[in-house]
Every structure is written in structure tokens, then in C-alpha cells.
């Protein structure tokens with residue numbers, strides 16, 4: 465089959481690789497009909513998430529048709545159309561039972577590696593997301609093996625198009641969880657969202673769904689800000705104004721009640737903190753560039769929430785802990801517990817409350833993935849979200 469392969473830092477290719485097979489009785493094989501590139505994939509492309517190996521299959525946002533099931537799969541049958549959450553969850557461990565699906569205790573065979581880096585933890589397995597997260601083959605491919613199929617396949621029975629339900633695999637639940645973590649008081653709270661990428665777009669719309677009085681989206685990419693404005697949000701371009709001053713002025717001096725960091729470890733920005741981050745990251749003296757997080761903490765109102773769907777990987781410097789402490793901020797973060805949200809958010813899509821395909825800017829064949837990874841990384845050609853067809857025609861470069 466054809467698959468998108470990590471070939472090293474800043475190198476992605478499309479290669480022919482063996483088809484996946486059932487390895488465990490609880491596995492299924494899905495024929496992928498649509499798959500997307502995520503901001504999280506960029507952290508792999510750029511080499512910031514450790515433990516990728518040349519030859520790894522990328523991709524964690526995918527859906528398709530069940531073509532084979534193991535003998536212990538009970539809830540699905542061949543022919544079912546499914547969306548697959550990006551995290552792999554067993555459904556029976558203590559964490560899964562309590563709804564902390566991304567913390568599943570049974571799906572990361574490399575948990576020792578995670579524990580060496582992060583202490584007494586082991587994040588659950590993720591598709592196509594490094595050996596630290598289990599080394600599972602990803603879904604930017606024609607076929608994928610889905611372990612724990614009864615938990616990992618959510619049947620889609622309505623006539624919704626792939627593009628309308630594909631983002632239930634990650635970015636819609638991720639934006640929604642980020643907004644939910646803010647405990648928004650409907651009709652009262654102002655929510656600021658740093659980052660107008662796909663996750664920020666869904667966080668902003670989710671904050672609106674949860675009743676935020678106002679939502680302010682911050683980025684520097686004009687077409688991303690324009691897309692957020694279409695939903696009725698206010699926007700700030702952080703390259704045109706001092707974002708902290710702007711947010712204070714827009715909120716009567718208080719700051720937004722809650723702030724969502726939908727940027728993560730590759731933040732851009734300016735000011736002494738940003739310069740130090742860039743220099744120290746090059747020298748390996750810091751791991752993450754935290755300008756967005758710093759701005760989030762500094763601008764948030766007293767007692768507010770700093771909700772962080774943006775990914776962080778390691779140690780950080782110049783973290784304004786004093787400000788967070790002085791204001792009594794609440795921090796919420798982590799990989800999304802995607803399984804929690806798929807059914808309720810699918811219902812919202814079915815009711816016509818939201819059509820997630822609004823975020824798609826580029827549709828292409830899987831063969832065009834190398835070029836589109838670059839386009840998406842560099843925010844070129846108005847690129848906001850890329851959806852790939854694994855069965856599309858070969859590119860001219862092939």
C-alpha cells in the first residue's frame with residue numbers, strides 16, 4: 465500500500481510499504497477514505513518530538529471502512545464506516561473507566577521510555593506519533609491497523625460526508641475540550657484564543673457553543689484571522705499591535721477571563737522572551753518556545769483558566785510563574801480524551817449546529833503529502849487544513 469513516511473527531520477515521502485495485518489484478536493483493519501495533516505504532525509516534521517524512526521508511517525486523523533476484524537471484535541463488522549480517535553484506548557483500565565482515555569494504561573508498549581522522560585506517567589498510545597507514544601503505524605496511508613477496535617471505531621451511520629466527520633478524530637474534540645476546560649460562565653466570560661490554526665478555530669467555535677460572551681482570536685496570519693471572524697469572533701494580529709495591551713483594552717483592563725493556548729511549542733513572537741527561546745532552543749538549553757503561553761499567562765484575568773491544547777514536549781525557560789501565582793490561575797492541559805467527545809459532537813454536526821468542513825483549505829491526493837506538509841508548515845497559499853485522499857492519483861513528481 466501507499467503511505468506517508470517520516471524520512472528524517474524536515475523530510476516526508478510517499479512510499480510503498482507492506483499492508484497491515486491483524487496482530488491481536490481485538491484489532492481491525494480500516495481502509496482509509498480520508499486523512500488529514502495536523503499541527504501536531506508539524507512537530508514531528510520539524511524534529512521536536514523525540515523517538516521518531518526513519519520509515520515510520522505518519523498520520524493520526526483518519527477515517528474509513530472496516531475491511532477486516534479480529535475474532536474478539538464485537539461492536540463492529542466488515543463494511544462499517546468509522547471515524548477513529550487519534551488516541552488508542554483499551555476501555556477497561558482505571559483511566560479509561562474514568563474517562564481519561566488519553567492516559568490509558570494499556571496501550572503504550574513503550575511506557576518505560578515515557579517514564580524515563582516524564583516521571584511517573586505513561587501516556588496512552590497514539591497513531592503515527594513516535595515511539596514514545598507506542599510506535600503505532602499512522603493513518604496517512606491506504607490501510608491502517610486499529611488496535612482495541614471496539615473502542616477505536618465510532619460508526620457513522622448518517623449520510624454525512626467524510627469531510628464533515630473526519631475532524632471528530634482530533635481537532636474538533638481538541639478545540640472543544642480546550643473550551644470546556646475553561647468552565648465558561650455563559651453570557652459573561654470573555655475567552656481569548658491564541659493561535660488561529662485548525663485547533664484554535666475549533667476552540668473559538670466551541671467557546672461560542674459553550675456560551676462565551678465574547679471570543680477573541682490572536683494570530684498573525686490574515687486568512688486564519690478572517691476565518692475566525694466569519695464565526696463572529698473579534699481578532700488581534702499580534703504583529704500589528706502589542707497583544708497584551710490590546711487584550712487589556714478590549715476587556716476594560718481586566719484581561720480575558722480565560723485564555724486558550726492553541727499554539728504550543730513552536731510559537732513565534734517577539735520581545736525578549738521570544739528571542740531567548742529561539743536562541744536557547746538552538747543551543748538545546750530549552751525545549752519549547754513558549755511565547756504564546758507566556759502571553760496567555762500575562763494577559764489572563766485573575767482567577768482565570770489557562771487552557772493548553774497546544775503541545776509541549778519538555779523543559780521551558782522564562783515561565784512567568786509569579787504572574788500565574790499572583791493571579792491564582794488554573795492550568796488545564798494535555799492530549800485530548802477524544803473518545804469522550806465523539807458522540808456528543810457528532811450529534812451537534814447531525815443537528816446542523818456546526819459543519820467542521822469549514823476549516824478545509826486544501827484537498828489533495830496522498831501522493832501530494834510531501835509538498836502539502838511544507839505548504840501547511842509555512843502557512844503558504846492560504847493553507848489552513850489539508851485533507852488527503854489515500855486513493856487519489858499519483859503526483860507529477862512520482
Ligand SMILES: NC(=O)c1ccc[n+]([C@@H]2O[C@H](COP(=O)([O-])OP(=O)(O)OC[C@H]3O[C@@H](n4cnc5c(N)ncnc54)[C@H](O)[C@@H]3O)[C@@H](O)[C@H]2O)c1
Nearest residue numbers: 503504659661662663727728731732773774775798799800
Ligand atoms: N492536545 C491535543 O490533544 C492536541 C490535538 C491536536 C493538536 N494539538 C496541538 O495544537 C496546536 C495547534 O495545532 P494546529 O493544527 O492548529 O496548528 P497550526 O500550526 O496550524 O496553528 C498554529 C497557529 O498558531 C499561530 N501562532 C504561532 N505563534 C503564535 C503566537 N505567539 N500567538 C498567537 N498565535 C501564534 C500560527 O501562526 C498558527 O496559525 C499544536 O501544538 C498541535 O500539536 C494538540
Ligand SMILES: [Zn+2]
Nearest residue numbers: 502504525634
Ligand atoms: Zn491532530
Ligand SMILES: [Zn+2]
Nearest residue numbers: 554557560568
Ligand atoms: Zn485504558
